[in-house]
Amino acid sequence: MDWDKCHRSGDNDAVIEEMQEKMKEMTRQIANFETKVGTTYRDKPGSPYSLRWDRRNTDPWRSVEHLNPRTLADYRARERDEDEQRRRDEEDRRRRDEEDRRRREEDDRKRREDEERRCRDDNIDRDRRRDGYRGGDSYGRGDRAEQYPHSPRDQYPHSPRYGGGAEGYRSLDNFNSRDREDSRGRWESDRDRRDGYRSGYERNEALAVRSGLDLYRSYQFEIDTADGRKQRVAGVCHKATIEVEGLRVTMPVFAVRDCSAELLLGRTWLSHVHAVTIERPDGSHMLSIKRPDGGRIMMETVEPRDPRNRAVLAAGSRVPVALASRSLIFREKKYGPLLTEEEGQIVEVEDLGTRKVKPAAVARERSALDGLSEEEIVREIKEKKRKEPQRLTEKRIAEMDIGDENLTQPEKERVLEVLKSCDKAITFSDAERGRIDPRCAKPARIYMIPHTLWNDAGWKFAQKEKEEVISLLKEKMTSHVVEPCDSTYANRWFFLRKPNEKIRWIQDLQKVNAVAIRDVGSVPLADLLAERAAGRSIYYVSDLFSGYDEIPLDPRDRHLTAMHTPLGLVQMMVVPMGWTNGVAVFQRAMVAVLKDFIPDKVEVFLDDFPIKGPVLKDETEVAPGVRRFVEQHMTDIYAILEQQDEANLTVSGTKSRWVVSTIKILVFICDAKGRRPDPGKLEKLLNWPTPLHGATEVRQFLGVVGYWQIFIRGYAEKAEPLRTLLRKTEKFYWDFSQELGVQSLKEEFKEGGRILxxxxxxxxxxxxxxxxxxxxxxxxxxxxxxxxxxxxxxxxxxxxxxxxxxxxxxxxxxxxxxxxxxxxxxxxxxxxxxxxxxxxxxxxxxxxxxxxxxxxxxxxxxxxxxxxxxxxxxxxxxxxxxxxxxxxxxxxxxxxxxxSVAALTMTELRRTDRFLVNLYEGKYRTIGLHLSGVESSESEIMRQAAQYCLRVGHLFRQPVGAGMPLRVVCDPEEKQSIVAELHDGVVGGHRGVKGTYEKVRRLYWWEE
CATH class of the missing domain: 3.30.420.10 (Ribonuclease H-like superfamily/Ribonuclease H)
Structure with a gap:
């Protein structure tokens, strides 16, 4: 690759194109990395240029795993190492600066003495020439100008006349390190002149005079200007302060008579602000400078007359002059930093040698198909709502859940009257759905760690569902949920059927979540949420209509959610369901909207939360048939709906519950008496079969019942027999104590559990x-x-x-x-x-x-x-x-x-099971009858009965160790049927003799 083609950062497009052609010949895949700094360098003169991440060019080739950590902990650990390295570098820099400062002070002192001496000599010579003296003799004024020309210093009308006190002299505290040399011999070579220029600023003299800067005109030398010409320096301002985006830097400025721009910022300024030049894929550039607090400011490099130029000559000038109509030209060295991305992925190419590399995809910053802004979308929705008729029609009112036999007829009419007055906050279809106003909550951002891109195929749905899928996608586009895009990412997606037979669109964002930086925001605990909501006389449960579709996603991050669909590549415009930070973002937005009502009236939990009525049930009538506590609650409902409408949020008219006395919050039932477990959630616990087989089943049972332990008196003591089975030092053995523990825990919820x-x-x-x-x-x-x-x-x-x-x-x-x-x-x-x-x-x-x-x-x-x-x-x-x-x-x-297990089983079966005696014969019938309660006088039968148990009327043989009991089979025909089913049936698979035998042996028991 010929890097000599692009000596300036403006030619980076050619470099990228040539790099892409070069990379196509390589076959090894390397990762993409997120970076803000990349620099070209040469190992030796004449060698080709390479890219390196660090500005100091000291890092060796690093592996993909090092530059692309898999976890956020690794990412933060690397940041801590980098912070420590920066701290050490900063200490070294300060030490060197202190040494340089002391040397400069000494050099400045000597230079001032020499300058004062030269000024005195020049003044004496000038006075003598003016008075007609030459070597002690007088001469005529007519030939004075020809025989004794003026000193070049006298050509400048603004040059100060220095006397013994050197009035007007300004120190060179911030001058270049070359100022340590003697000023008379410092500018002898062209190289020194160029270096002197690059270490400061180049500035138009007219602007310097107009802004009132103090120019020191005693220096006589030439510099190479930005347009390649040689010009004499008209003066130097040693302490001019340049302000860019609020960041001030005091540096020397060189003034020339004819400059290509009013102000050129050189490498010294770039070094002081830790500047980084960034080239985007579209050819535009940005400049990143560092604030004193460690943050960075991103600046667009724009056209000369663009008003975004905000450089100001803030200090050193009697009147600050804003360069609002002037361009800022940031000079860099000839082969300066070569950067290919803003904050995306780039490929590090460094001394590849014979290694073969396959190129990786490069992330794009934004979709090329720009749509409406969030403000325009919200404005469009609000304008549409103003033109709509009344949303609460008779048909829709019939679908709403209003009251639960706790309201009188006048109270129901009052409820409808209030709801109709704020009907625009209630919706029954996706076309009426709102979208949160950006003034209430900013669009969500997706922050990522360095990662490689992915391109997953779309969902292969059934052909008969194609029209339904396409219809839903079109509806989502119309309602600004998705939009076409040209992203470099693609995620999986699929559909599920809702109970109402409609399809639900699910985005599979596992790969996004794997590289996303977690937001630690959370929702309230279900237990505490229900506790704070209980004890009220009346409730209203608000449920947003497709809540996630009402929270927008920032346009800069939408490309991460792209998916292949029948309508092409589309991306989410709203927060997708399944995103790891979706819950935190949603909760934060709802709190921002309803913060004035928290916690007295509202307990926010995502899009489904209760609005609490009065604690006291005041039944005083404030209107005919309308009680006071109902009227107070309707006042709160009206205020909350108005607030949601102001934020452009909409609640579902059918899923919300209006003015009821009992509500369900997650897994709790809340009313005026308190809170109790939801009976529907207890069915699995109450119907849990016993005995439990293995530690896994024990953990599952304890996990379910442990969620309700605040309702259980003596939970730890009752669960102790089950916890014993989980200890590695104990053998898994199910006996009476474990059975008693399970039954005692179930008994706590037989009648629905306690009411706390x-x-x-x-x-x-x-x-x-x-x-x-x-x-x-x-x-x-x-x-x-x-x-x-x-x-x-x-x-x-x-x-x-x-x-x-x-x-x-x-x-x-x-x-x-x-x-x-x-x-x-x-x-x-x-x-x-x-x-x-x-x-x-x-x-x-x-x-x-x-x-x-x-x-x-x-x-x-x-x-x-x-x-x-x-x-x-x-x-x-x-x-x-x-x-x-x-x-x-x-x-x-x-x-x-x-x-003994026999005694345990016998006690339990006397209450529940009856032995199916007709299925067994011989000793197995006797053992089964003994276990079912029929006493046997044979000692051998009593001894063998300990090895068996009864389940649902069948006889099972207990395993020797841990395992599942085996059902006893006596009938020869049933044995043949079992073997045939496990060989030829659905679960058989036509296995061989050994495979079929293993299946039978794990489930059944009979004697050969």
């Missing part, structure tokens, strides 16, 4: 919080409770924790203190800073909590220090009355003994 009360924070005198604690052999726990408005004490939430091996060896006193500390830490956000009641057993713990004792155990002493940070009143309660706390210490612990 609503915390009340307004009265800590009459209705204080009550913390009850208890400790058992294997766990500690407690209860947070409070009296309701009727004076009845109601639980708010339960807490328990399993003790580890070391904690189980604690004394009972130490366990009791640990239980208190655990409950106080768990309920801290309820009780800290408030006076509450601490209810404990009448033991030594109660005395220690009330009085300051000196304890020998440092652990307990530390715990008590933390406990005494709270403001509590100790209440002693007997064991019999403290059963509600957790019951942890009420379960008797006996010596461990193994209970």
């Amino acid at each position: 009360g609503v915390p009340f924070f307004e009265d800590e005198t009459d209705r204080p919080f009550i913390v009850s604690t208890d400790a058992g052999p294997c766990s500690v726990g407690g209860l947070l409770s409070q009296k309701d408005a009727d004076g009845k004490e109601r639980p708010l939430r339960f807490e328990s924790r399993t003790l580890n091996t070391a904690e189980r060896n604690y004394t009972q006193f130490k366990k009791e203190v640990l239980a208190v500390l655990r409950c106080l830490d768990t309920f801290r956000h309820y009780i800290y800073g408030r006076r509450f009641v601490l209810r404990v057993d009448p033991t030594a713990v109660a005395s220690v909590l009330q009085k300051d004792f000196s304890l020998t155990d440092p652990t307990i002493a530390l715990w008590l220090i933390r406990i005494r940070l709270y403001d509590y009143t100790v209440e002693r309660i007997s064991e019999a009355k403290n059963a509600v706390a957790d019951g942890l210490s009420r379960i008797p612990i006996e010596a461990e003994r193994r209970i």
Whole structure:
């Protein structure tokens, strides 16, 4: 590749084209990297130029894995290393600057002395020539000009006349390092003149005079100007401050009489601001300069008369002059930085040798098909809404969920009256859907780590669905959800059927999520959200219409969401579902819109959230048939809908629930009494089959039931037998204790579970919080409770924790203190800073909590220090009355003994199963009858029965170790049917003898 073709950055297009042709001959794939700095360099004179990332050109060839970290942690680790290197470089630079400053001060002092001496000599000679003296003799004025020409210094009318005090002299503090040399011999060579120019500025003399800069005209030398000419320097301003985009730099400026522009900025300015020149694929350029705080400013390099030129001669001038109509020309060295992208992917080519490289795709910055801006889209939607008729027609009203037998007929009419007054905030179709105003929430950005591009194929849908798919895509284009594009990315997508038989469009953004920088924004916890919403007399549940389609995506990042479709390559204009930061962006936008109503009226949870009515159910009529609490709630609904309409958001008329007394928030049912689990979510838990086979099933069961542990008294103690099966030191063995643990956990939800009360924070005198604690052999726990408005004490939430091996060896006193500390830490956000009641057993713990004792155990002493940070009143309660706390210490612990599976099964089957006696014969019939409750006198049968169990009326043989019980088969015809099905059937697959035998052996048992 001939790099000598493009000595200037403006010829980068030729370099890119030639690079692309060169790369086509290579076969090895290398990654694409995100970079802002790339520099050309030569290893030796005459060698071809190469690209390097670092401006200092010291980094060796680095691997793809190093430049393209797979995780955000690797990316941040590399940034920390780079920050440390920059810090060391900055310290070295400061040290060198300090040494240079001291040397310059010494050189300046000597130069001032020499200059003053020369000025005195020149003044004396000039005075003598003016007075007619030559070597002590007078001469005539007529021949003075010819015989004694004026000094070149006298040609400048503005040149100051220096006397003994050197009036008007300005120091050269910020001059070039070559100023250390003697000023008379400094400009002897052309090379020195060129270097002197490149280290400062080139400036039009007329502008310097007009702006009032102090020019020092004592220097006599020539410089090479930007247009290649040689010009004499008319003067130097040693401390002119140039302001560009608010960033000021004080540097010397050279003034010439005829300059190609009013101000040329040289390499010294570029170095001070850490400038980086960036060339875009479309041929335009940008300049990036560094602010003092470490950030960077991106500047467009524009036409000379473009008003975006904002350089200002801010200091050194009596009147600041703005160069609003002048171009800024940023000079670089002849073979300066060669950059090919703004912030995209480039290919690093460095000393490839014989290695073969296959080119990688280069990311484009933006779609070539520019559409409407967000402001134009919002304006179009609002204009369309103003022209629409009333949206709440009789047909649509019939589809809405208004009231649940808690409203009178006048109240329903009042609800419809309020909703019709703000009908533009309610929608029933995608054509009426809104889009959030950019003034409320900025379009979402997708920030990425360095990565390679991807191009995934589109979805291959059934031909009969083609028209439906294309129709939906056209509808999305019309409603500004997608747009055509020319992206370098392509993602997968597919459709799913909704319950109403319509199709739902799903974007598969796994590859985007893998390289996206995570937004740590989150949504409220479901438990706390339901707790804050419970206890209200009336509710309204708002559900946006296609909420994600109402949050726009920034145009700079839309190309990352592109997909191949029957209508070509399209990209999302809104936040796509499945994007890793979509939830955080959505939640932030909704909070920005409804922040005035949080938390008294609204608890925001994405697009589906409750609007809370009054706490007190005031049934005073404010109008005929309209109660006060309903009217207050309708006032809140109207204000919230108006706010959403102002932000151009729309709620679904059919999915929202209007003015109801009971609502479902995620997995909780909330009403005026409190909150309880959703019965529909408990069906899987209540119907969970037992016994559990293996540690995986145990973890699954504990994961489901553990979500509801705040409703379960003594959860840790009841789940302890199941946790024992998960310990690696214990053998997996299912017996009576595990079965009892599962059944006891299920019993907690037989009637729908407990109803937890609503915390009340307004009265800590009459209705204080009550913390009850208890400790058992294997766990500690407690209860947070409070009296309701009727004076009845109601639980708010339960807490328990399993003790580890070391904690189980604690004394009972130490366990009791640990239980208190655990409950106080768990309920801290309820009780800290408030006076509450601490209810404990009448033991030594109660005395220690009330009085300051000196304890020998440092652990307990530390715990008590933390406990005494709270403001509590100790209440002693007997064991019999403290059963509600957790019951942890009420379960008797006996010596461990193994209970036979036969006894367990027999007890259980007496209540549920009946033995199918006709399917078995011989000893298997006797064993089955024995397990079903028919006593047998044969000792051998009783011994063998321990190896079997009954399930749904069938006899199963217990496995020797961990595994699944095997069903016993006696009938010869049934045996043949089983073998045939497992060989020829759907699950068979015509396996061989050995394969079929293995299938039968894992499921069934019969004697040969």
